[in-house]
Amino acid sequence: MGSSEIFAIAAHLHVLLRRKTGRVTDTEWMATNGDYAREVVRFAREKATxxxxxxxxxxxxxxEMAIPEMExxxxxxxxxxxxxxxxxxxxxxxRYIGRLR
Structure with a gap:
């Protein structure tokens, strides 16, 4: 999975969380930081239930499946x-250090 695919997943989840729960997330950080992504996954599952x-x-x-790739x-x-x-x-x-004659 490439970085553009991970970013697309993060962006889609960001939009859903913003529309459904009012939560604003950092899409770029979510696509590059495993700890932040895990917390967003935990939050999304919590709100879903x-x-x-x-x-x-x-x-x-x-x-969650993309986290190992980003790490x-x-x-x-x-x-x-x-x-x-x-x-x-x-x-x-x-290196030559000097001057021309």
Whole structure:
């Protein structure tokens, strides 16, 4: 499951929670932070049973299934790799320091 799919699930659950319960959530944080996502899932299930809102349950389950994916260590981006290479290259003492004659 890709990050765009996880974000779509989080956005859908956000809209449902806002419309049905009045709860405002942070969609981006929900799609990237496992602890926050677990709490949103817990809240959605609680409200689904308390207020008889069964349409929250499938989206809470989808988000719960996506939590292991969002907790996987992510690979470095091209920018991060390039920045690390530049940092490592600039610390070596092999650079020419002087002036042209």
């Amino acid at each position: 308390e207020e008889n809102l069964p349409d929250l349950l499938p989206w809470a389950e989808k988000l 996987k260590p992510r690979s470095k981006t091209l920018f991060e790799s390039a920045a690390e290479a530049i940092r490592n290259a600039s610390t070596s003492g092999d």
